[in-house]
Each structure stands twice: as C-alpha cells, then as structure tokens.
Amino acid sequence: FGHEEQRIIAPAVKTAQNQGLDIQGPMPPDTVFNYAIKTGCDAVVCMYHDQGLIPFKLIHFKDGVNVTLGLPIIRTSVDHGTAYDIAWKGCADPTSLVEAVKMAVFQARHRTDRNLPHD
DSSP: OOSHIIIIIHHHHHHHHHTTOOOOOOOOTTTHHHHHHHHTOSOOOOSSHHHHHHHHHHHHTTTOEEEEOSSSSOEEEESSOOOGGGTTTTOOOOHHHHHHHHHHHHHHHHHGGGTOOOO
C-alpha cells in the first residue's frame, strides 16, 4: 500500500548493517514475531503500536515492560492497564512492576556507556 519499507526502512537497515549491527529487515509484521522467537532475536522494531503490542502482550502479558526511548530521562512502566477493578483488593500481580524497575536499573547502569546524560 505504500513504499515506506523500500524508501525509508530498507536504507536505514542497510546503514545499520554497514555500521556492524546484526539487523534484519524489513520484515512482514504478521510473521516477524514468529521469526524472532525461532531465531532468538534480541528485539523487534515495529512501525505501528498495535503491530508490536498485540503479539508482545500475547507472549509477555504478566511480565511486560513499557520503555519510552528518546527522552533525557529513563522511563519504564508496567505494560498493563491501571486495573482499577482490582485496586485495594490485595490480588494484583506485581511482576510487571518488578520487571519495570529492573529494566530501569539496567538502563541506568548502561547509560554512561553511550555518553548520554545520567544526572
């Protein structure tokens, strides 16, 4: 329906490959997660929110972490809704919160390796 894959994404992938990164693409969004699981990819980059979020939550609903990139601060959060229906009932599962904190710590420890602000 569009030419963005060949006009924008493919050249960006080629640039990353030329810089020594092990990167593949572009790939069809309906099969990329199957490929990623079978090959042990470290990450999948999707062009649209729902292309990535639906399969991600299918696999990691309990322990998923939302990470916002491009900010001058580290920002992670749980990857589920607010769950007001179970608030104050003592039945919430803290797994995603624990994983979000672990991810923030991981990012903080590795942030200076990239000469980014870390104050």
